[in-house]
Amino acid sequence: MTEVASQDGKPRSVASTVNRQQQFEALVRAHSGELYRYAYWLCGQDALAQDLVQETFLRAWRSLDALRDDVAAKAWLATILRREHARLYERKPMPTTDIGDLDLSDDAPSPEQLGEDAVLRAAIAKLEPKYREPLVLQILGGFSCGEVATQLGITESAVMTQLFRARQKLRALLDGKDTEAALHGLP
Amino acid sequence: MDCLEFRRRLGSEPHVVDAEAKAHVAGCAACAAAAAAAQAFEARLNSALAVAVPGDLASRILDAQRADVVKPLQPRRRLGWIALAAAASLLLAVGVVRYQREANALPNLVAAHVTSPDEHAALALQAPVPRNEVEQAFADRGVKLAEAPPQVVYVAECGIGRWPSVHMVSAGEGGPVSVVYVVRERAAASKDFHRDGLVAREVPIADGTLFMLAQSGQRFDALEHAWRDAIEGLPKVAAGSF
Numbered sequence: 300m301t302e303v304a305s306q307d308g309k310p311r312s313v314a315s316t317v318n319r320q321q322q323f324e325a326l327v328r329a330h331s332g333e334l335y336r337y338a339y340w341l342c343g344q345d346a347l348a349q350d351l352v353q354e355t356f357l358r359a360w361r362s363l364d365a366l367r368d369d370v371a372a373k374a375w376l377a378t379i380l381r382r383e384h385a386r387l388y389e390r391k392p393m394p395t396t397d398i399g400d401l402d403l404s405d406d407a408p409s410p411e412q413l414g415e416d417a418v419l420r421a422a423i424a425k426l427e428p429k430y431r432e433p434l435v436l437q438i439l440g441g442f443s444c445g446e447v448a449t450q451l452g453i454t455e456s457a458v459m460t461q462l463f464r465a466r467q468k469l470r471a472l473l474d475g476k477d478t479e480a481a482l483h484g485l486p
Numbered sequence: 487m488d489c490l491e492f493r494r495r496l497g498s499e500p501h502v503v504d505a506e507a508k509a510h511v512a513g514c515a516a517c518a519a520a521a522a523a524a525q526a527f528e529a530r531l532n533s534a535l536a537v538a539v540p541g542d543l544a545s546r547i548l549d550a551q552r553a554d555v556v557k558p559l560q561p562r563r564r565l566g567w568i569a570l571a572a573a574a575s576l577l578l579a580v581g582v583v584r585y586q587r588e589a590n591a592l593p594n595l596v597a598a599h600v601t602s603p604d605e606h607a608a609l610a611l612q613a614p615v616p617r618n619e620v621e622q623a624f625a626d627r628g629v630k631l632a633e634a635p636p637q638v639v640y641v642a643e644c645g646i647g648r649w650p651s652v653h654m655v656s657a658g659e660g661g662p663v664s665v666v667y668v669v670r671e672r673a674a675a676s677k678d679f680h681r682d683g684l685v686a687r688e689v690p691i692a693d694g695t696l697f698m699l700a701q702s703g704q705r706f707d708a709l710e711h712a713w714r715d716a717i718e719g720l721p722k723v724a725a726g727s728f
Contacts, residue, residue: 324548331539332539332543339537361634365720382720415530415533419534420534420535423535434531439535444498460498462497466500469531
């Protein structure tokens with residue numbers, strides 16, 4: 300069987316190399332979009348977010364053999380990305396000035412929707428990272444509270460508290476209300 | 487489950503409705519309305535968080551990955567590096583004698599090592615060294631890399647004073663960086679310093695110390711991160727699914 304040099308220095312069959320490349324391309328096409336959005340809400344900058352996602356996938360490529368379960372791929376990629384961001388960019392505050400300048404998705408939303416999204420984005424950008432990050436992981440990533448807890452290295456109950464407060468703060472920012480009872484419409 | 491408990495649960499997991507929550511909603515019109523409002527708010531959040539993804543992002547990532555694929559082993563290169571390493575070791579000896587009156591501190595020795603005349607040739611290299619040669623250099627020093635090392639254009643197994651080390655050069659935008667990993671000598675803490683006109687940083691990683699020296703510290707953060715991953719390993723795969 301024909302062999303080629305591999306990333307880990309061990310001989311690898313051509314078929315295996317092709318499969319590995321195909322696996323990687325499938326990962327990129329499946330997850331690059333949602334990882335970009337996660338990166339964007341971590342750093343708040345389009346260029347940095349793109350750099351983060353590219354670096355994340357390059358690191359994933361070099362360690363692809365360690366990924367034995369494709370089901371866990373997205374969580375694995377998100378962990379790499381989060382660590383990459385923490386190492387390189389966490390000291391930089393998230394800018395809020397360009398939030399409203401972003402193009403929106405290709406689904407051609409209505410002007411009303413554009414305005415509503417811009418308002419919400421500004422509110423999300425104002426959240427402290429400890430509230431924003433679990434919210435993004437839950438909504439964009441579809442993680443359960445337990446999975447978010449694993450990602451962030453905190454307890455599940457702490458995640459639930461932060462998610463609750465994140466929504467509470469967002470609604471307060473949007474509605475001008477700041478008490479739990481008022482937010483819930485309770486007396 | 488009372489109303490407050492239900493609302494708290496709704497605030498943290500709007501889409502999770504277990505049997506207890508369902509039972510509560512069935513008997514509480516106010517909470518049923520709150521659940522409907524929460525679902526509507528989630529839809530708004532989903533829309534706001536879904537910022538536009540650059541259309542060519544996946545293609546650019548794949549292009550970068552293809553450029554990152556390591557070329558086949560080049561056997562002759564290693565002999566050249568061994569010769570270079572020997573020369574570097576000789577110069578190190580000269581360097582040690584020259585500097586021992588001033589200081590025997592490891593940072594001084596590393597700085598002396600990477601400012602030897604040979605370093606100029608190494609700093610001018612551009613072609614990447616095959617990954618397995620880098621791994622072998624570390625293995626020869628008793629260090630098994632946990633992850634793929636960052637790309638380097640030069641690698642040599644050098645002795646620096648009494649300390650065995652792996653000496654490398656990393657090329658890239660911002661200028662080349664001399665990188666030296668000294669095994670079994672862990673610095674107490676990370677430290678930036680200046681030596682011989684260079685900006686330098688020492689970082690404890692695993693049971694050794696990584697030194698980086700360059701005209702500018704612009705790439706130090708990225709290299710520190712990459713080498714920490716290579717030596718200590720990437721984060722573990724998180725549980726759960728997406």
